[in-house]
Amino acid sequence: MSELFYIATFVAVAATMLALTRLHPVHALLYLVVSFLAVAMIFLSLGAPFVAVLEIIIYAGAIIVLFIFVVMMLNLGKDTALQEKRWLQPRVWLIPSLLTLLLLVEMVLLLLRGSKAPMLVSVVAPRNVSLSLYGEYIIAVELAGFLLMAGVVGAAHIGKHTKKNLHRYLQEEEDIKQK
């Protein structure tokens, strides 16, 4: 299992790095799919098959499709890539990257001081997950339902593309301003 883990880790980190440095949005999204699939592989090697399948279905399926629809609707293509090239100068990304790299080094040093006992991977079956989910976490499931409901209503309301409706007084002001 550990070879699977290390290969999947390498693929995940490399694909994420590539996804976040691409200039064309569609290329970035395709690398992001690879990254999600690799993380699903990591979940599988950790003995969590249910979560691995959900990662593929929801992250690599639904969320990426949403992103691709938005990129298509906004027609982001070569112009965006050129614009990104102008925005991504070394003086823009160098200092934030160095600072976050320092934080990462600290975090890794802290984590490597922990115990070296190898992990005994045992598969936690979907049955146990669902028993826990609908047993002790039932309140949290209902709250997640509220959150999703609010998300759907909010997205439908915000995404509605209506013409700008001005009150008639404001309209007169606008006319005066234009004159």
Place this chain on the structure above:
Amino acid sequence: MMHSFNAHTVLVVAALLFVLGLTGVLTRKNIIFMLISVEVMLNAAGLAFVAAGAQWHQPDGQVMFLFILAMAAAEISVGLALVLQIYHQHKTMDVEDLEELRDRPNEN
């Protein structure tokens, strides 16, 4: 016994992915890329939860990942709706152009 990994290795991977996403949020100016980076960060947080659950052979880590998943889905749908509106109203993807709420005392 063959060479194996411990829980801290998985947490190092999660930290690495999280820092990659954080760097993306800090350096990109395009809203779409910032949302992608936020997704990567949420995914890394979920990986840490699943690793912790796997260490103790408990399903709680996977349950927490499910909640992170629901949160990410809600967040991304509202975020992309906002991106559509911003593009229709401002014709730009640059976060630095969205400054209508800024206080400008010298105007008028």
